[in-house]
Amino acid sequence: MKKVNEIQHFLQEQQVDAAFITTPDNVFYLSGFASEPHERLLGVMVFKEAEPFVICPLMEVPDVKAVGWSYEVVGHEDTEDAWEVVLSTVKKREVPLNSIAIEKSHLTVERLERMDEIFDKVQFTNLDDQLNRMRVIKDEEELNNLRKAAELADYAVEVGCREIAEGKTELEILMAIEFEMKKKGVQKMAFDTMVLSGPKTASPHGIPGDRKVQKGDFILFDLGVVYNGYCSDITRTVAFGEPSDEQRKIYETVKLAEQTAVDKVRPGIQAKELDKAARDVISDAGYGEYFTHRLGHGLGISVHEYPSVTGTNDLVLEEGMVFTIEPGIYNPDVTGVRIEDDVVVTADGVEVLTKFPKELKIIEA
Amino acid sequence: MKKVNEIQHFLQEQQVDAAFITTPDNVFYLSGFASEPHERLLGVMVFKEAEPFVICPLMEVPDVKAVGWSYEVVGHEDTEDAWEVVLSTVKKREVPLNSIAIEKSHLTVERLERMDEIFDKVQFTNLDDQLNRMRVIKDEEELNNLRKAAELADYAVEVGCREIAEGKTELEILMAIEFEMKKKGVQKMAFDTMVLSGPKTASPHGIPGDRKVQKGDFILFDLGVVYNGYCSDITRTVAFGEPSDEQRKIYETVKLAEQTAVDKVRPGIQAKELDKAARDVISDAGYGEYFTHRLGHGLGISVHEYPSVTGTNDLVLEEGMVFTIEPGIYNPDVTGVRIEDDVVVTADGVEVLTKFPKELKIIEA
Numbered sequence: 001m002k003k004v005n006e007i008q009h010f011l012q013e014q015q016v017d018a019a020f021i022t023t024p025d026n027v028f029y030l031s032g033f034a035s036e037p038h039e040r041l042l043g044v045m046v047f048k049e050a051e052p053f054v055i056c057p058l059m060e061v062p063d064v065k066a067v068g069w070s071y072e073v074v075g076h077e078d079t080e081d082a083w084e085v086v087l088s089t090v091k092k093r094e095v096p097l098n099s100i101a102i103e104k105s106h107l108t109v110e111r112l113e114r115m116d117e118i119f120d121k122v123q124f125t126n127l128d129d130q131l132n133r134m135r136v137i138k139d140e141e142e143l144n145n146l147r148k149a150a151e152l153a154d155y156a157v158e159v160g161c162r163e164i165a166e167g168k169t170e171l172e173i174l175m176a177i178e179f180e181m182k183k184k185g186v187q188k189m190a191f192d193t194m195v196l197s198g199p200k201t202a203s204p205h206g207i208p209g210d211r212k213v214q215k216g217d218f219i220l221f222d223l224g225v226v227y228n229g230y231c232s233d234i235t236r237t238v239a240f241g242e243p244s245d246e247q248r249k250i251y252e253t254v255k256l257a258e259q260t261a262v263d264k265v266r267p268g269i270q271a272k273e274l275d276k277a278a279r280d281v282i283s284d285a286g287y288g289e290y291f292t293h294r295l296g297h298g299l300g301i302s303v304h305e306y307p308s309v310t311g312t313n314d315l316v317l318e319e320g321m322v323f324t325i326e327p328g329i330y331n332p333d334v335t336g337v338r339i340e341d342d343v344v345v346t347a348d349g350v351e352v353l354t355k356f357p358k359e360l361k362i363i364e365a
Numbered sequence: 366m367k368k369v370n371e372i373q374h375f376l377q378e379q380q381v382d383a384a385f386i387t388t389p390d391n392v393f394y395l396s397g398f399a400s401e402p403h404e405r406l407l408g409v410m411v412f413k414e415a416e417p418f419v420i421c422p423l424m425e426v427p428d429v430k431a432v433g434w435s436y437e438v439v440g441h442e443d444t445e446d447a448w449e450v451v452l453s454t455v456k457k458r459e460v461p462l463n464s465i466a467i468e469k470s471h472l473t474v475e476r477l478e479r480m481d482e483i484f485d486k487v488q489f490t491n492l493d494d495q496l497n498r499m500r501v502i503k504d505e506e507e508l509n510n511l512r513k514a515a516e517l518a519d520y521a522v523e524v525g526c527r528e529i530a531e532g533k534t535e536l537e538i539l540m541a542i543e544f545e546m547k548k549k550g551v552q553k554m555a556f557d558t559m560v561l562s563g564p565k566t567a568s569p570h571g572i573p574g575d576r577k578v579q580k581g582d583f584i585l586f587d588l589g590v591v592y593n594g595y596c597s598d599i600t601r602t603v604a605f606g607e608p609s610d611e612q613r614k615i616y617e618t619v620k621l622a623e624q625t626a627v628d629k630v631r632p633g634i635q636a637k638e639l640d641k642a643a644r645d646v647i648s649d650a651g652y653g654e655y656f657t658h659r660l661g662h663g664l665g666i667s668v669h670e671y672p673s674v675t676g677t678n679d680l681v682l683e684e685g686m687v688f689t690i691e692p693g694i695y696n697p698d699v700t701g702v703r704i705e706d707d708v709v710v711t712a713d714g715v716e717v718l719t720k721f722p723k724e725l726k727i728i729e730a
Contacts, residue, residue: 035570038669039470059569059657059695078659079676104474109467110493112474128475175547182540187572188557204424205400207552292424294443304403311444330424 001070003030003134004044004052010130011048011101018090019046019101019127022111025301026103026131027054032067034229035060041082050093055086087118101127132306136298137320142230143344146299146322149190149232150342150353152225156181157236157356160195160221164240164363170195170208173219181225190224190231190303201237201336204293204328215241215365218251218335224303231303233324234354235340241365246334250287251360257281257327258339258358261295265325265343265350271313278327279311287329296324299342321345322353366435368395368499369409369417375495376413376466383455384411384466384492387476390666391468391496392419397432399594400425406447415458420451452483466492497671501663502685507595508709511664511687514555514597515707515718517590521546522601522721525560525586529605529728535560535573538584546590555589555596555668566602566701569658569693580606580730583616583700589668596668598689599719600705606730611699615652616725622646622692623704623723626660630690630708630715636678643692644676652694661689664707686710687718 007019007030021027022043028034030044031054042060046052051071054064058075065073074089076082090097097119102112104126112124138146159180163173174195181189193208198217200206213219217240224233237251257278264277275295282291296309299322307315309323326340342353372384372395386392387408393399395409396419407425411417416436419429423440430438439454441447455462462484467477469491477489503511524545528538539560546554558573563582565571578584582605589598602616622643629642640660647656661674664687672680674688691705707718 039673057658063568063570077657078673102474104478107474109469109472109474109477109489113469124474171547171552175544179540179544182536185575187536187574192553203428205428209552210550292442293422308404308443 004046006134007046007130008048008052011046014101014125015048016099016101016125017048017095017097018099020044020115021046021103021127021131023103023106028229029135029301031064031069033064033069035063040078041076041086043086045086045090047093047095050095053089055082055089083114083118097122099123099125101125101130103127103131135300136306137318138300138322138344139320142300143320143322145228145230146232146342146344147353149225149227149230150234150355152181152184152186152227153223153232153234154354154356155184156223156225157221157234161238161361161363164213164219164238166215166365167212169210169212170197170200171210173213174208177223186225186227188226190226190233194220194222196220196336197240199332202330202332203336204330204338213240216244217241218243218247218337220336220338222338222340229301231299231301232342232354233299233303233340234342234356235326235338236356236358236361237337237339238361238363240363242362243360244334248360249285250329250331250335251337253282253285253287254327254329254337254339255358255360258325258341261325261327262341262343262350262352265317265345266348267317267319267345269317271307271309271315271317272311274309274325275311275313278325282327282329287331290329290331291327292330293328296326296340298323317345319345319347369411371499372411372495373413373417376411379466379490380413381464381466381490382413382460382462383464385409385480386411386468386492386496388468388471390670393594394500394666396429396434398429398434400428405443406441406451408451410451410455412458412460415460418454420447420454448479448483462487464488464490466490466495468492468496500665501671502683503665503687503709504685507665508685508687510593510595511597511707511709512718514590514592514595515599515720517546517549517551517592518588518597518599519719519721520549521588521590522586522599526603526726526728529578529584529603531580531730532577534575534577535562535565536575538578539573542588551590551592553591555591555598559585559587561585561701562605564697567695567697568701569695569703578605581609582606583608583612583702585701585703587703587705594666596664596666597707597719598664598668598705599707599721600691600703601721601723601726602702602704603726603728605728607727608725609699613725614650615694615696615700616702618647618650618652619692619694619702619704620723620725623690623706626690626692627706627708627715627717630682630710631713632682632684632710634682636672636674636680636682637676639690640674640676640678643690647692647694652696655694655696656692657695658693661691661705663688682710684710684712
């Protein structure tokens with residue numbers, strides 16, 4: 001319950017009476033309880049000076065207790081107004097409630113209006129920055145989960161490479177990867193696994209399909225797993241058969257751009273410097289127009305989380321931050337290539353979690 | 366673009382200047398463009414009296430055009446403030462903008478605050494009811510997608526039954542199902558496939574794992590696929606080996622409850638009457654306390670959508686509505702059983718989309 005206590009300290013410091021957290025990821029972060037409640041209400045209420053509680057669908061009450069949440073758990077039935085249950089639970093605390101911190105980047109307008117209605121004359125403040133500040137710095141337990149998630153992702157790429165063969169479809173390769181992951185105990189991929197081949201590699205958000213891999217293709221894997229609630233996210237691009245000179249040049253440019261950014265990671269530099277470092281390499285090689293997205297994104301409980309690694313983010317890196325570095329070149333006339341690693345900012349530099357080799361791998365066709 | 370026109374007519378009728386739609390499901394519904402933009406801005410802006418536009422990440426502009434969106438598409442780069450792009454695009458329309466309809470049940474407080482900032486003195490009204498009213502009535506094209514999605518779900522249960530054998534784990538059965546679905550061209554399951562066995566069937570939201578199926582188990586499948594953007598959602602519970610009398614009684618009670626509710630479906634009755642019909646059967650059999658959730662939920666582009674089929678929803682059913690009927694009994698001392706069908710309200714009754722038989726299936730152990 002260390003993280004709930006941290007929220008409580010924040011409330012005391014800021015003189016805010018309570019915080020109400022309802023996004024599944026943050027509920028998991030604070031309570032250890034992972035659930036996708038859909039439109040049902042699931043939340044953690046933390047008070048400046050009272051016992052916190054979890055509100056959840058009635059049928060999940062035992063599950064919340066089972067993960068070790070040691071404070072009150074309040075269930076609501078589908079036929080009840082969950083907000084009335086929140087209100088009556090809050091009232092029992094007998095503490096003043098003039099201000100509530102909320103997740104403005106996630107809470108819906110409808111829910112805010114509902115809270116505004118049930119809590120008379122309450123001021124709403126923003127909890128996002130505090131949650132971001134907490135979540136962006138991973139503790140050792142979180143890092144271990146991320147390491148393990150990355151190790152599984154490395155293995156998934158290995159499986160994918162092994163599966164490449166003339167006549168196999170992207171989907172067949174994809175399913176072989178996911179089946180092997182399930183066998184390793186992975187319950188959830190971090191996002192839809194991507195296996196793209198040939199011209200489809202040039203679409204940064206392409207969808208795997210029935211296309212059969214062919215000699216001369218580049219094949220792009222973008223995948224990740226969830227391990228103990230933490231995500232990995234790796235991209236590797238490999239060649240099926242001998243690549244052309246232009247394919248090689250694109251690959252080596254992306255590889256250099258990626259490594260250049262990775263090598264710059266250390267406490268004290270700004271996120272945007274990483275983006276620039278990679279982008280400069282790609283622009284200098286003449287492919288600037290084909291690198292159409294940001295360099296990377298924060299990684300943790302969510303596969304895309306704070307911070308965004310863009311050319312405009314002047315966030316100063318600190319020890320314990322984890323994010324992806326994933327430059328790409330998408331030239332529809334030649335090929336797409338993306339290389340992506342998950343990295344941790346360490347006391348004096350960088351730890352790269354994903355370890356699948358980045359030298360151009362040529363699979364015999 | 367029929368659905369965009371319908372929103373425009375609504376705006377004209379209500380005298381609201383514009384509508385801004387940002388949830389991926391509604392963007393797909395209106396534009397045909399399916400995408401998960403994560404924290405990036407993706408939206409459809411519709412005007413009372415001007416050309417609508419889609420705003421999306423720059424790299425997705427070609428994809429929006431490819432699905433047949435015939436109006437303007439505006440891209441924004443990661444380094445730009447997407448809201449400034451919205452503002453400048455709106456300004457070019459040269460129409461008054463005093464009111465904007467938004468999705469209050471989805472739009473975040475942060476985005477509302479941003480809109481409030483960029484659009485000077487704009488009033489925000491709620492578009493949710495209109496979108497619900499539109500989406501809840503499925504047209505023939507949508508129904509065909511739902512039928513096909515249900516057919517694939519039927520087949521998935523069949524595959525699951527075939528895979529049951531002494532010593533196999535829940536996850537192995539699950540992967541065999543998903544692999545077969547991919548082979549059938551399914552790109553996405555509608556939600557995490559559930560294969561639960563033995564005591565785990567008594568948890569309505571259990572997680573499949575390494576448990577090996579055993580003689581005497583009930584095995585519960587809850588799964589669905591996405592077909593052309595539309596979801597199915599089926600649950601069947603089967604016996605592995607001869608069931609006990611109490612297991613049988615629970616099964617037959619759920620089956621009768623489910624069928625009783627299905628048989629009541631027709632235009633003019635209220636959603637809550639269905640919930641009551643099923644609940645009464647279960648209560649009369651003495652299992653009332655073990656039916657801990659609502660009867661069902663709307664089904665379409667989202668796997669859980671409007672309307673909720675609860676004991677308190679007095680919504681009057683109309684032709685073209687699609688929802689699930691899924692009573693369950695979760696008795697931790699005996700077994701859990703849930704049976705779920707996807708149904709359409711027809712002009713004079715009901716069409717059941719999911720067709721896998723509901724007689725208790727006993728798989729030889």
